[in-house]
Amino acid sequence: MASYQGLLDRSLQKLQQAYYPIQLLSLNSNGEVPHQVSVGLANPKTALLESEKVLSIGDSPYILKVAFNESDSLQAASKIRDNIAYILVIGTGLLALGLFASLRYLVITPISELIGHIKQITTQGLSYRIPGQNSREYSAIADAVNELSARLEKTTTSMSLLDEAIAHKEQIMAKQQLTNQRLSSILDTAADGIVTIDVKGRILSINPATQLIFGYKEHELVGSPIEILMDDAQAIKHQSYIDRYLNTGDSRVIEYRDSKGFAGRELTARKKDGELFPISLSVARIETDNGIIFSGFIKDITTVKSAETALISAKNQAEEAAKLKSEFLAVMSHEIRTPMNGVIGMLELLMDNELNKTQSHQAYLAHNSAVALLHLINDILDFSKIEADKLELEQHHFDLRRLLGDFCESMSANSNNDNLEIILNTIEVNESLVVGDSTRVRQIFANLVGNATKFTEKGNIVVEVKLEEANDDQWRILASVSDTGIGIPADQVNTLFDKFSQVDASTTRKYGGTGLGLAIVKRLCVLMGGDIRVQSKVGQGSKFTFEILVGKSHQSAQVLPQADISKLNILVVDDNAVNREVLTKQLEHWGASVTEADSYTQALDRCQDILSCSQNIFDIAFLDMQMPENDGLDLCKAIKSNSEYQSIHLVMMTSMDAVADQNMYKELGFSGYFTKPATTSDLFNALNVIADESFNNTDPITTFRALSAMSVKEKSHSLMA
Structure with a gap:
């Protein structure tokens, strides 16, 4: 039993350590010999709660009694009850909170969202649609609201469209009424x-x-x-x-x-x-x-028809009168020109006779007046033909370069102004022949250059002509006549080509003329498929530019010298920069090497420079007769006096008729001369003869050879040996 005593004692200690309110443990045997083992202390004043249980230990039954402190046991049960109650309260609160959260998530929040979306409909309009959710009830309510909004929107839109249609129709009716009123007013008036x-x-x-x-x-x-x-x-x-x-x-x-x-x-x-x-x-x-x-x-249109009838009658009468006028002018011009030609011829014969100074002057004035009158008659006749559409253009082959050269030579020869120089530039005319009316082409240049001569006291008159292809059958002549004369006021330019047009009355009194020249030029240019224009500044001069069409000639050839001048080294001496530039470009165009000089001194410097460079002296030198300080004669003497320069062939360019002085030119050492402006034939003749290896200063030169491609009028002169 002692072992049971220790076991109960240890069990009681462990139960008490576990806070069980046990006061007493006892173990009794139910055998023949009863035994009792007890542990713990029992206070007689302490109420106890006892409990027992039958246990089998080995083959013997035992009764285990457990005595609890009643107050401590009830206190623990009370604590357990309180804890259970507390747990129930807290659990109930948590359950209520969970239920509230679930209710809020499942019911309150969707309802709030629906309310928000419905408010959006009031602000954004009936076109706003509530988006769907996972909740079936929510989606059902949203669909119902959306359907209601759609119906309301359709109804509202229909009403708005109806209102707009009514307003639009009212506007149309108002406009129609206004239009009808206006139309009625228009019809009535x-x-x-x-x-x-x-x-x-x-x-x-x-x-x-x-x-x-x-x-x-x-x-x-x-x-x-x-x-x-x-x-x-x-x-x-x-x-x-x-x-x-x-x-x-x-x-x-x-x-x-x-x-x-x-x-x-x-x-x-x-x-x-x-x-x-x-x-x-x-x-x-x-x-x-x-x-x-x-x-x-x-x-x-009774009045209109009457006016048309009267106008047609007046037109017929005017045409008949114009026809009669043209016929009268043609007859009278012919009748007048016949005796005028006789008068001019007789006056020229008279001037060839021996007359005293007074008689010679009177014959000269009479001759000039007769020529001026004849020109006037010709202008009137030409203009009358043009106005009557009776002027017919001839078509024949002619040499454009020769025409221009002869024309400019005659204009220069007839000019009595030594301070005026006519310069001809035909570098870009590379065809020998064209087809057209050479008389009318010359007439255009004659009127323009004649006017330039009349209104320019000193300086240059530059005639530039180019030939470019217009089409397969025609050339386009691009020409200009520039002067350094009095110029034309800007307000007079637009009427310059009208018939009988003059700049002003003072111009007519000072320079004369009928005002028909430019009108004839304008009409001739138009007849030849072109036109004319003018640029001018008062006091600086004028530039007339025109273009006309001429035919291509199958007889034409490229304008080139007979001789190969590509090896010639040429010196051009002229104080006129424009004349010098034109002559240089033409010679370079044909292949020569050209050096320019603008004075006596510079020409000698150029000769010295070329020798200093160990080059051969110039083959030919074209010398201008009239230069300031030292003229062409002085330069000729200086060149011929220097043994290093004597091989240079000298050609005189003069604006004066030098036929009377040709012996003097030969004695000074000139190989030839020509009068300005320098024409193609002048340059060709000089270059062809001088470039000939058989040529020398001792050979008698009677004439320059003509070109095979052109029939050139011999205007350049050689000096007899």
Whole structure:
């Protein structure tokens, strides 16, 4: 039993350590010999709660009794009860909170969202749609609200469209009413008659002007057939015209326009009193709710026709008068020119006789006056031919370079102004022959250069001519005549090419002339497929530029010297920069090497420079006769006096007739000379002869050889040995 005593004692200690309120443990045997083992202390004053249980230990039954402190046991149970109650309260609160959260998530939040979306409908309009959710109930409510919004939107839109349509129709009606008022005012005040008819030709309406034109009252015409306003020929066919138009669209009046785009046709109408008169009628087709109608616009052209008849009569009379005038001028010009040519011829014979100084001067003045009168007669005749469209242009082969060279030479020779130099630039005319009217081409240049000579006291007159291809059959002549004369005021330029036009009265008094020259030039340029224009500044000069067309000649050849001048080294001496530039460019164009000098001193410097560079001296030197300080004669003497320069062939360029001084030129050492302006034939002749290896200064030179491609007039001169 001692072992049971220790076991109970240890068990009691462990139970008490575990805070069980056990006061006493006892173990009793139920055998034949009872045994009792007890541990713990029992306080007689302490109420105990006892519990027992039968245990089998080995083969013997035992009774285990456990005595609990009643107060401590009830206190623990109370604590357990309190804890359970506390747990129940907290659990109930947590459950309520969970239920609230679930309820809020599942019910309150969706309802709040629905309320928010419904508010969006009030702010954004009925087109706003509530988005769906996972909740079936929420989606059902959202769909119902969306369907209601859609219906309301459709109803509202329909009402808005109806309101807009009503407002738009009211605007249209107001505009239509205003248009009708305006149209009514126009119809009532229109000077032309306006008539509307139906497809059967019955008159539907007329305006007041129609009543005035035809002499009918409105009630007399409305409802009547339109044929009562027509002549018999038109009245018979009118309805058939309408039927044909409706069936085929073919019309001679309805919506008709002529080749120029003008509407209407001229017809004959009938007034109430039966009088026939001319009208201009244009008809328009109009689609209406009641079908097709036609609106006719009628203009009484009686006055216009009378004026046309008078104008045609006046035109015929004017043409007849112009024809008579042209014939008279042609006859009279011929009759006048015949004796005038005789007068000029006799005066020239008279001047060849031995006359004293007074007689010679008088004969000279008479000759100049006769020539001026003849030129005037020619201008008048030419202009009358042009105005009468009687001027016919000839077509023949001619040498443009030769024509210009001869012309400029004659103009220069006839000029009595030593301070004026005519310069010809034909570098870009590379064809020997063209086809056209050489007389009229020369006439254009004669008028322009003649005017430039007349209005330029000193300086240059530059004639530049180019030839460029216009098409397969034609050349285009581009030409200009520039001067350094008095110029033309800007306000006079536009009328410069009118007949009898002069800059002002003082110009006519000082310089003379009829004012026909430029008018003739303008018309000749137009006749030749071109035109003319002018640029000018008062006090600085004028530049006339024109272009004309000429034909290509199958007989033409390239304008080139016979001799190969590509190895020639040439010196050009001239104080005139423009003349020097033109001559240099032409020589370089043909292949020569050219050096320029503008004075006596610079020319000698150029000779010295070329020797200093160990180069051969110049082959040819073209010397200007008239230069400031030292002239061409002085330069010739200086060159020939230097043994290093003596091989240079010298050619004199002079603006004076030097035939009388040719022996002096030869003695000084010149190989030849020509008068300015330098022409193609001058340069060709000089270069061809001097470039010939057989040429030397001792050979007698009687003439320069002509070109194979051109028949050149010999204007350049060689000096006899």
